[in-house]
Amino acid sequence: MEATTRxxxxxxxEVLSATRRGEDVIITYRGKRTARLIPIDEERTQGRNPGFGMWADYQELDVDQQVRNLRRRRRFD
Structure with a gap:
């Protein structure tokens, strides 16, 4: 199915109903294909995100220092 932004x-x-039926919906903006809506794969969305907690066992990480480094003013010499 193809649909405009309008x-x-x-x-x-109606557009979301098409994705529920399993159709991919191409979104066009000013006549050009811009995005694609696809149905969610329920099996893939079940369970935890594999990236969640990936630094939990890393002992050398100092969150406060990391935040200070990000907020530190940059110097351009």
Missing amino acids: DLRLHTK
């Missing part, structure tokens, strides 16, 4: 704005329910 269709997406005015007929959101």
Whole structure:
């Protein structure tokens, strides 16, 4: 299915219904393909994100120092 951004704005329910039926929806903006809506793969979304807690066992990480480094003013010499 192909829909314009206006269709997406005015007929959101119909566009989402198409994805529930398993269709991919191509969104066009000013005649050019811009995005694709695809149905969510339920099996893949079940369970934890593999990136969650990946630094939990890392002892050398000092969060306060990392935040200070990010907020530190940059110097351009």
